[in-house]
Ligand SMILES: Nc1ncnc2c1ncn2[C@@H]1O[C@H](COP(=O)(O)OP(=O)(O)OP(=O)(O)O)[C@@H](O)[C@H]1O
């Protein structure tokens with residue numbers, strides 16, 4: 177069977193701009209004053225990562241802060257383009273949003289408005305949004321907060337709404353980036369249950385977490401990133417072991 | 426001074442200021458349209474072109490609404506009936522929209538890399554306002570100043586609107602050709618610049 181996502185020798189470089197001139201004014205002054213000139217350095221946030229994800233697989237991504245996990249997800253969604261290598265979808269899979277804290281919600285709009293906005297950005301018609309809306313409210317348990325602007329939500333409520341919306345969009349591939357950190361235990365359990373259900377339906381999940389237990393219990397395979405390189409890919413318990421060794425050294 | 430030569434001055438002013446507002450507002454809003462939606466652009470894949478386009482069309486709707494309300498009122502008060510030349514509006518307007526959109530693309534992209542473009546746009550628009558024959562009629566200007574005014578591409582659009590609604594003549598073909606070329610050029614340059622750097626927007630906003 178074809179893999180669902182093929183990450184083929186992907187590298188991603190960012191230009192770190194020291195003394196950053198992101199204004200015309202400072203660029204102009206930089207012509208005359210060395211002190212104001214920007215210097216550039218290339219940061220390889222991902223280095224030659226090769227990975228393929230099978231349909232229906234649950235893959236965990238672990239690694240230190242800044243090791244490139246979120247970037248890998250962004251490359252899969254297509255928000256970032258790889259500097260080298262390719263991300264391919266041999267089956268033409270549809271990858272939805274990545275779920276992370278604050279899924280592109282607009283702070284001034286209410287929860288309800290954000291659900292409608294978010295869903296229509298993902299290509300749902302008004303009728304379809306109305307269909308999924310009750311499900312979103314029910315899952316997030318934010319019934320009485322739907323008319324409150326998002327900026328007044330707590331971070332956990334934010335995460336709830338984001339997750340509830342994303343799962344109700346019913347994507348083929350679920351990309352989850354460290355959203356449980358702020359959810360309470362009841363919500364974490366609910367999310368895991370929902371993700372189990374997704375897995376039961378044969379959907380693919382890529383899951384970033386710093387919670388070793390969750391990765392161990394939930395994922396079939398785990399991938400350890402360090403400074404942008406893939407250092408281990410295989411059984412979750414083994415990956416966690418490697419990770420702890422890495423942290424200790 | 427200038428007023429003397431421009432009968433029905435308030436009507437004249439109205440004809441020029443409405444399209445100017447459309448242009449200036451669209452440009453101001455497009456300029457920050459990518460940066461302001463950074464949160465969204467970083468999280469969801471979506472055709473980024475929609476931001477400047479939506480901005481221009483939002484302002485277009487306001488412009489048309491203002492026209493729909495003000496023109497009947499104005500022609501009632503100033504007794505300037507719409508003539509058949511008004512049909513040329515449907516040629517000039519799309520060109521004006523395309524022209525504005527091209528600049529909108531350009532400035533939206535530029536702001537991602539240089540955040541103060543926004544402030545420069547503001548100042549630039551203020552200057553441009555005086556270089557556009559909105560509160561004066563280009564025909565009362567001495568020959569020497571006219572060239573300066575027509576160095577500003579927007580003048581061609583505004584004078585066309587004035588031809589159509591105020592002087593009630595169809596803009597001459599040469600004039601329309603200029604509009605056509607300007608809008609084509611603006612859209613081509615703006616869009617090429619925009620699409621050549623759009624892959625970097627998500628990283629930079
Ligand atoms: N747009 C960008 N411009 C420059 N550098 C970036 C950009 N996005 C990410 N980086 C850099 O890439 C590296 C990897 O970031 P990433 O967000 O993938 O880390 P992470 O593994 O998700 O970490 P965490 O566990 O903290 O979420 C970091 O050093 C970060 O500074």
Ligand SMILES: [Mg+2]
Nearest residue numbers: 245246353354
């Ligand atoms: Mg991250």
